[in-house]
Amino acid sequence: MMHFMLLFSRQGKLRLQKWYMAHSEKMKKKITRDLVTMILARKPKMCAFIEWKDLKIVYKRYASLYFCCAIEQSDNELLCLEIIHRYVELLDQYFGSVCELDIIFNFEKAYFMLDEFMLGGEVQETSKKNVLKAIAAQDLLQEECEEPKSLLEELGIVSTGVA
């Protein structure tokens, strides 16, 4: 299973972190720091897999963003690269040629999308269509419950009190 996924920029700024195993905040920060340093120091043509503690690190760079996953010894490194790629595709399709800014400003969406694709460190749904359909349905629910309300609020018919 995957233990965690980190997204960070070339400047080493963490953009998204997903932990599938419980760690203390201190530990998470240490792991992140170690890996960011290690991966940023690597040259382009190097192998995308690194032995790290008893796990394997698989990473790939897309434009200014690094995607980095930790998987177990028995997991498949090549397919992990494609997990990263599929996730990038999902983000790309949803945001329309995704860039780092999209992920910064819509970090919650990035999390929701990841949850639809992977759950508990395992791949849940590999079909791009199905994942995007689920996210689109969520967006629809958002509009349903928010549009009418703001309209009513504007008209001053109801106050924004407790439901």
Added chain:
Amino acid sequence: MPAVKDSMRGLAVFISDIRNCKSKEAEEKRINKELANIRSKFKGDKALDGYQKKKYVCKLLFIFLLGNDIDFGHMEAVNLLNSNKYTEKQIGYLFISVLISENNELMRLVQQNLKNDLASRNPVHVNLALECIANIGSKEMAEMFAPEIPKLLVMGDAGDTVKQSAALCLLKLFRTAPEMVPIGDWTSRVIHLLNDQHMGVVTAAVSLIEALVKRNPDDFKGCVSLSISRLARIVTSSYTDLQDYTYYFVPAPWLSVKLLRLLQNYPPPEDTTVRNRLAECLETILNKAVEPPKSKKVQHSNAKNAVLFEAISLIIHMDSDPSLLVRACSQLGQFLSNRETNLRYLALESMCLLATSEFSHDAVKRHQETVVTALKSERDVSVRQRAVDLLYAMCDRSNAEEIVGEMLTYLETADYSIRGELVLKIAILAEKYASDYTWYVDTILNLIRLAGDFVSEEVWYRAYAAKTVFEALEAPACHENMVKVGGYILGEFGNLIAGDARSSPSTQFQLLHGKFHLCSPPTRALLLSAYIKLVNLFPEIREDIIAVLESDANLRNSNVEIQQRASEYLSLARNSTQDVLATVLEEMPPFPERESSILAQLRKKKPAVEDAIRVRARKAAAEAGRQLRPHLPLAVARGVKLQGDIAGAESNTDSDLLGLDFGGSAPAAAAGGGGAGGGSVDLLSSILDVGVSSSSSSSAAPSAASGASAQRKTVVVGAGASGSIVGEENWHKFVCKNSGVLYENDILQVGVKCDYQQSSGRIVVYYGNKTPAPLAQFASVINLPDSSLTNQLGIQVKPVGDRVGASEQVNESSEMDSATFFQHWKQLSQPEQECQKIFQAKFPMDAETTKTKILGFGFSLLSNIDSNPANFVGAGIVQTKSGNIGSLFRLEPNQQAQMYRLTVHSIKPGVSKRLCELLETQI
């Protein structure tokens, strides 16, 4: 592309502000301002609506993800879970998944919300709850939800997405607390999800099934043929068949890989049809590898090769089909010169495993040249590392000189990060495959020359020490300590220099024996040990040595130690076969246990997953075993089987080779003396003789020179209720507690930790060394006092020295209300089911302490049942292998008289009485 709805403008503004901050300080200032703002909003009089709450919670989340601490807002996030609006709920759950830790006091509220949402008729709410549990599932959640979730998984009408999330949610709970996930009807139905029409459901379910299979392969055997047929359908389908589950022209790569993984939990199928079907699948996958690619994209080749590598893993795992193994090898051989670094890396890695199979070992060897080239030309050190691993794995007698030579050449330029391991590998290979000693000595000396700093003592001291010591002994005058060292080293490793005519076996012996008459008795005794080892190393000089041993000067020496050794060794030399000698006098173990990545690789192919404790215990056992290795028949005779009650009489004088004082500083003699003095026959301590062992304490790093103690100790630990040696009160402590110190003195601390799941329990005994020195010759003996008890309890002793597993009865608390309580109470009121005792309180009568003790005992406390609030009333279940025994109790304290009245009712006669007796000792 759907327009991304900018739903929270305030959030976007805040994020832009942060991004526009020019300095770290400015950013901090802006964040603090925002935190103050949110705090005042949350504390303000004006009630916030759901949208505002969501927005602020989201901002807090963002601030947290920037790396700041967040110490408020949790309550508001939990409140969002109550909302009927999906997005508010969703943000609430996100905040909780990211920010709330397991022991947060709000967890109960969260769990209540999860419960409500799981029961919701709206599948999107059910899904949110499932995803949240899958993200943060804890043991407590497992207890609460594990019985419910299987229903969602196998129920016909649950939607596909719910099934997918339920499978992975259950997997998370299973990984967190396997004992909480009940085996039931659903387990047999879950494997049929492999046939599900929805590929996403299958993909999610396979992960769950694999975890279940690992726990109990036999129960899920049916999944083998189901997976194979599913796999067959995928690999034979064209890429258009599977629509969106085809990834860059590769049909369902994720599912294929998961299925191939699942099959690696089983041996090759017995049924010929199924086995052939699987072989066909694997062949198809291998065939596809050589077809021209359908796309030039790296995604295509990655996905295709991911399946291929997994198939090869399965082929290696089954290790039964030579033709598949050889095909796999040639395929990997092609990857060795692929332009993709990743592929070369993986090919080297996989080939390591192929090299261990007898069928493909030779096929792997054919690629030696390519691998050597990789070692020389790869730019990435991690790939070179893999090449070293592979060379190591493919090395055998036929190619050892060549491979070791290449490794030595590489060592000259190797990266510092891998030199240590490289040196170790060279040394191991050189020793393992040495066909002539000159080559071995040259190799080791080269190793020292090239990378002296990285050559650990263990590597060089054998050949080098043997050589040096030999030279030193040749000097006309030499110190007695040198003779000791020489005796030890030549006895252990004299064979390594015997190839040299100048240090032939008989020369070595003559050299040592030439000093014999000049030495003190302890040294002579030691030399006798060296001689018997030489008998083992060089049978040709056996007669010479026998002559020395049987000479009156030794056999009738006034020194008892010399006399005994001479006579014991004499009979060993005369009467034993070469096998016995080789076993008794086996040489010191070669190298420290060191985690080499290659060994880890090899181990990963073995199905047994060892938890940390076991590994540690094994290491401790290995450590102890190493210390215990019988160099001497004396040690064999006296060694391991000390018993607590007789050991006081044991003398312990073999402060021999291990304790040998290289620097003259080791307190071995003193230790031996102490033992010989008889020790105290203190049964209560049962800890006798002198020292304690390495055991699981981390201070142990025994090396020959610091093996300060030929000391040993035996701790007799009785199982469960029958332990008598350590003292009743110490045992009784564990009636209400699961861990604690069982025994402690200046040298040793013995701790116990128990862990019960239903009717089985595990008792782990820890030995801690309190002395600064490592302790040698440690052994633990498990005494099971009488066999009927053993049968009743079904005790399983794990094969590690210091770990005892025993299954014991354990109470599980149960909850009930007043009416049920009294109903049960009355049902169980026949005389033999009831037991009442009135007794003096043994401890201060403090309600809180008593409460803790009762809970620790395993009873639940039920309040509002007894009319007198001072009374304690509760219930529990004693779980045994043959069934569960419900029990109820009532404890009435009488403060004035300092007395208790305890009444226990339970289904089985006898149980009440025993529970009563046990509880009585505790309060």
